[in-house]
Amino acid sequence: MKRQTAINAFAALAHDVRLGIFQRLVEAGPAGMAAGRIADKLAISPSSLTFHIAHLERAGLVHSRREGRSIIYSADFGAMGSLVDFLTDKCCGGQPEVCRDLGRKQHKAS
Amino acid sequence: MKRQTAINAFAALAHDVRLGIFQRLVEAGPAGMAAGRIADKLAISPSSLTFHIAHLERAGLVHSRREGRSIIYSADFGAMGSLVDFLTDKCCGGQPEVCRDLGRKQHKAS
DNA sequence: TCATTATTTCAAATAATATTGAAATATAAT
DNA sequence: ATTATATTTCAATATTATTTGAAATAATGA
Numbered sequence: 001m002k003r004q005t006a007i008n009a010f011a012a013l014a015h016d017v018r019l020g021i022f023q024r025l026v027e028a029g030p031a032g033m034a035a036g037r038i039a040d041k042l043a044i045s046p047s048s049l050t051f052h053i054a055h056l057e058r059a060g061l062v063h064s065r066r067e068g069r070s071i072i073y074s075a076d077f078g079a080m081g082s083l084v085d086f087l088t089d090k091c092c093g094g095q096p097e098v099c100r101d102l103g104r105k106q107h108k109a110s
Numbered sequence: 111m112k113r114q115t116a117i118n119a120f121a122a123l124a125h126d127v128r129l130g131i132f133q134r135l136v137e138a139g140p141a142g143m144a145a146g147r148i149a150d151k152l153a154i155s156p157s158s159l160t161f162h163i164a165h166l167e168r169a170g171l172v173h174s175r176r177e178g179r180s181i182i183y184s185a186d187f188g189a190m191g192s193l194v195d196f197l198t199d200k201c202c203g204g205q206p207e208v209c210r211d212l213g214r215k216q217h218k219a220s
Numbered sequence: 221t222c223a224t225t226a227t228t229t230c231a232a233a234t235a236a237t238a239t240t241g242a243a244a245t246a247t248a249a250t
Numbered sequence: 251a252t253t254a255t256a257t258t259t260c261a262a263t264a265t266t267a268t269t270t271g272a273a274a275t276a277a278t279g280a
Contacts, residue, residue: 011237015237017238045240047240047241048239066246066247068248069246069247069248
């Protein structure tokens with residue numbers, strides 16, 4: 001993943017509304033969700049939804065497809081994984097044991 | 111991790127200079143790096159470094175300690191891991207197989 | 221104490237991003 | 251063709267973030 005791609009993705013996620021949209025889509029899975037339904041769930045105006053989801057789409061975190069008169073958005077899970085990889089890459093350069101288990105749930109027993 | 115904490119972390123990482131700082135510190139590991147050394151490596155002014163690293167510190171992604179007349183910054187690896195967890199949490203609600211392996215290097219053989 | 225090094229603070233100017241609502245486009249049903 | 255539904259576009263305004271350089275603070279050593 002290119003540096004600027006990662007920056008764009010972080011910027012896209014760094015907003016209450018957009019993070020809300022993305023989380024809904026991550027929960028929804030590959031089936032995705034119609035634009036209007038997302039707007040309803042988050043109680044935002046259609047134009048606000050378009051503005052923010054376009055931001056997520058430019059960042060490559062979501063994709064869209066038309067189904068009848070609805071536009072269905074879905075999360076790009078590959079992009080999400082690449083972003084995580086980017087962040088944890090080169091961790092502790094040469095002493096990777098320090099960074100082991102990053103990117104997963106921590107176990108209770110440390 | 112609280113929602114607003116995640117938003118602050120994403121915002122902190124969504125900038126060329128700050129991402130550069132954070133990556134240097136992730137590479138440096140727990141030993142960290144002095145403020146002046148980071149500024150030199152990234153070719154930015156001291157005041158610019160302070161502005162951006164304060165942003166990272168407010169977001170909880172880095173910590174600082176004084177050593178003599180230097181201030182040593184280091185990445186918070188726990189915060190980085192929590193952020194990754196936050197992002198991949200509730201993935202595909204109920205169908206987690208879709209999200210398996212997120213947060214790790216992808217294997218060549220899919 | 222005085223000078224040197226390391227870092228932070230502050231304020232002013234500039235730049236980037238977000239909000240809002242009305243108008244426009246696209247699809248589908250009658 | 252007309253109407254209803256779904257979504258996007260646009261433009262004006264408001265808000266927030268970034269840059270820059272000079273001055274201030276803090277620690278060390280002569």
